[in-house]
Amino acid sequence: MSTEATKTEVGSYFISNYPPYSQWNTEMIPQVLDAFGQTPQAPKADEQGLELPPLGLYLHIPFCRKRCKFCYFKVFTNVNADAIERYVSALCQEISLVAQQPFMKDRQFRFVYFGGGTPSFLSVKQLESLMDRLHEHVSWNGAEEVTFECEPGTLSQPKIQALKALGVTRLSLGVENFSDAILEENGRAHLSKEVYRAWEWIAEADFANVNIDLISGMVGETWENWRENIRKTLELSPESVTIYQMELPFNTVYSKGILESQSESAVATWPTKRDWVRYAFDVFQENGYTISSAYTVIKDPKKVSFSYRDNLWRGSDLLATGIASFGHIGGVHYQNVPEWDRYLGMILDENRLPIGRAYRPTPHQSLIREMILQLKKGYLEVEYFRRKFHVDIVQQWQSEWDAYASEGYVVLPTSSSSSDAMIRLTTDGMLRVDGLLPVFFEPQFRNVRYT
Ligand SMILES: C[S@@+](CC[C@H](N)C(=O)[O-])C[C@H]1O[C@@H](n2cnc3c(N)ncnc32)[C@H](O)[C@@H]1O
Ligand code: SF4
Numbered sequence: 001m002s003t004e005a006t007k008t009e010v011g012s013y014f015i016s017n018y019p020p021y022s023q024w025n026t027e028m029i030p031q032v033l034d035a036f037g038q039t040p041q042a043p044k045a046d047e048q049g050l051e052l053p054p055l056g057l058y059l060h061i062p063f064c065r066k067r068c069k070f071c072y073f074k075v076f077t078n079v080n081a082d083a084i085e086r087y088v089s090a091l092c093q094e095i096s097l098v099a100q101q102p103f104m105k106d107r108q109f110r111f112v113y114f115g116g117g118t119p120s121f122l123s124v125k126q127l128e129s130l131m132d133r134l135h136e137h138v139s140w141n142g143a144e145e146v147t148f149e150c151e152p153g154t155l156s157q158p159k160i161q162a163l164k165a166l167g168v169t170r171l172s173l174g175v176e177n178f179s180d181a182i183l184e185e186n187g188r189a190h191l192s193k194e195v196y197r198a199w200e201w202i203a204e205a206d207f208a209n210v211n212i213d214l215i216s217g218m219v220g221e222t223w224e225n226w227r228e229n230i231r232k233t234l235e236l237s238p239e240s241v242t243i244y245q246m247e248l249p250f251n252t253v254y255s256k257g258i259l260e261s262q263s264e265s266a267v268a269t270w271p272t273k274r275d276w277v278r279y280a281f282d283v284f285q286e287n288g289y290t291i292s293s294a295y296t297v298i299k300d301p302k303k304v305s306f307s308y309r310d311n312l313w314r315g316s317d318l319l320a321t322g323i324a325s326f327g328h329i330g331g332v333h334y335q336n337v338p339e340w341d342r343y344l345g346m347i348l349d350e351n352r353l354p355i356g357r358a359y360r361p362t363p364h365q366s367l368i369r370e371m372i373l374q375l376k377k378g379y380l381e382v383e384y385f386r387r388k389f390h391v392d393i394v395q396q397w398q399s400e401w402d403a404y405a406s407e408g409y410v411v412l413p414t415s416s417s418s419s420d421a422m423i424r425l426t427t428d429g430m431l432r433v434d435g436l437l438p439v440f441f442e443p444q445f446r447n448v449r450y451t
Pocket of ligand 2: 065067075117118
């Protein structure tokens with residue numbers, strides 16, 4: 001019943017939201033503008049207590065030294081300093097626009113995330129100027145987590161020290177692989193020596209959490225090399241490791257090549273990629289790490305929490321800024337426009353929020369969204385959904401859960417009515433979690449394009 005093919009075909013995707021992005025539209029834009037115009041309302045007492053949902057800030061920095069052949073993010077390469085300055089100015093003006101909205105009244109950021117693209121592409125001067133200008137409009141002094149994504153070859157010792165001084169608590173490093181031949185084949189701009197060079201400076205700066213990203217299934221990957229990747233990652237002893245299974249969404253260089261030449265994908269099959277992640281999870285666990293989601297292991301669960309991920313997956317508000325960013329406020333999803341000139345023009349020339357499409361999920365769709373996202377952590381607390389959405393999720397999707405239980409992907413609670421009832425994924429279920437999710441989509445969204 002899971003929806004996964006064996007081969008890694010073009011069009012595979014990573015589920016990060018619901019309803020699918022392709023369903024968001026321009027007609028719902030007034031609803032986001034309306035949400036920005038209201039002071040936020042606490043949910044009713046019987047839902048989540050009387051507290052407002054946590055609020056996060058996402059800032060998209062869309063520049064990279066080179067476009068990796070597997071990457072599906074909105075990125076620009078070969079951009080000059082003037083264009084970067086214009087973008088940073090627009091981003092700051094966007095933040096000033098949102099900061100003035102009634103929705104922001106008395107709200108503090110619980111978490112902040114600089115994502116990309118490559119935020120670390122910015123020079124120390126550009127970073128300091130960005131932060132100074134941002135702080136004129138918003139403060140994240142009370143935030144429990146400030147994440148900053150880095151590409152190893154863009155780092156220098158002064159830049160890492162600047163990030164620390166600017167309040168970054170979680171640094172996420174895109175290592176991906178330790179083989180230079182594989183890094184080059186996949187179009188990465190960095191080589192492994194740049195990882196080791198940066199690591200010394202990172203260790204010296206002593207961030208609360210340093211995460212390493214790896215990808216299972218880069219073109220050219222072998223069992224022998226994968227074991228080396230895991231051994232070398234362990235040697236660095238990061239607080240957390242995120243392992244993605246290689247996807248081939250439509251907009252990657254690899255996908256376009258495959259479609260043009262009608263050739264077979266050179267990416268390993270899904271069973272092989274899963275075996276590599278299974279191996280990695282086993283070795284990390286033998287070395288004291290704990291599995292914290294289908295993609296992440298952490299060294300010390302008491303020390304490291306993932307505020308961004310955990311809050312977002314529980315329906316927090318997320319103020320998304322920057323070109324093509326996705327956010328969610330006051331019950332409405334929205335995405336900023338993805339075109340460079342339009343994004344800059346709407347903010348700098350028209351002084352208005354650059355929102356390109358939106359969607360207001362129904363309460364049932366919000367339930368599905370939280371359920372499929374939280375399932376990625378490997379378990380669902382049945383009581384949480386009963387309290388928040390007044391639905392018993394075991395009974396609601398009984399036949400889907402039963403099918404997954406018989407296939408060995410989930411273990412169901414003996415009684416879903418008990419307050420500590422849990423639906424748990426088995427390791428087999430964890431390793432294919434993205435393939436298990438579409439059956440929970442409403443019928444009208446099952447066969448639509450995702451993005
Ligand atoms: C925005 S990048 C991280 C920062 C920086 N741009 C870098 O690559 O070093 C986010 C992560 O997405 C992952 N990623 C990108 N394209 C992917 C794909 N097609 N399949 C799986 N993971 C992918 C990579 O592991 C990458 O580190
Ligand atoms: S994976 Fe990272 S460095 Fe590579 S193109 Fe994507 S965002 Fe840029």
